[in-house]
Amino acid sequence: MTGLAQFRRRYRLDEAPVPFTLDGAPFAGRRGDTVLTAILSVTGSLRRTEFTGEPRAGFCLIGACQDCHVLTxxxxxxxxxxxxxxxxxxFVTAGAMA
Ligand code: FES
Incomplete structure (x- = not known):
């Protein structure tokens, strides 16, 4: 997955790094990040829908809309x-679900 980061980190700059991979590429979030904030701090979307191929980046950010699913x-x-x-x-973006 490519693209500019959706989020710009303005806090937790001094927190311990938390390593993760996205499609095999290494990145680091920060202690206290959700999966969503960590991924969107390094790229523009979480996945693409299986129906239209459009990028998705979540909607509500509070656990209500189900739009932010990612695959491990x-x-x-x-x-x-x-x-x-x-x-x-x-995390992997290929084969992600709608
Ligand atoms: S963005 Fe996660 S449930 Fe809405």
Missing amino acids: ADGRRLRACTTLLEPGMA
């Missing part, structure tokens, strides 16, 4: 806005 490298589906980032998490 081991095939689990997570709600990105309500899941805390943990060290070593691996």
Whole structure:
């Protein structure tokens, strides 16, 4: 997944880095990040819909809309806005669901 970051980090700059991968590329979020904030701090979207191919980046950011699902490298589906980032998490954008 490519593109400019959706979010610009303005806080937690001094928090411990939390490493994760996105489509195999290494990145680091910050302690206390959700999966959504970590991914959107390094790229422009979470996934593409299977129906139209359009990029999705979540909508409500509070766990209500179901628009922020991401796939982990081991095939689990997570709600990105309500899941805390943990060290070593691996996410894939290919084959993501609507
Ligand atoms: S952005 Fe709406 S549930 Fe995550």
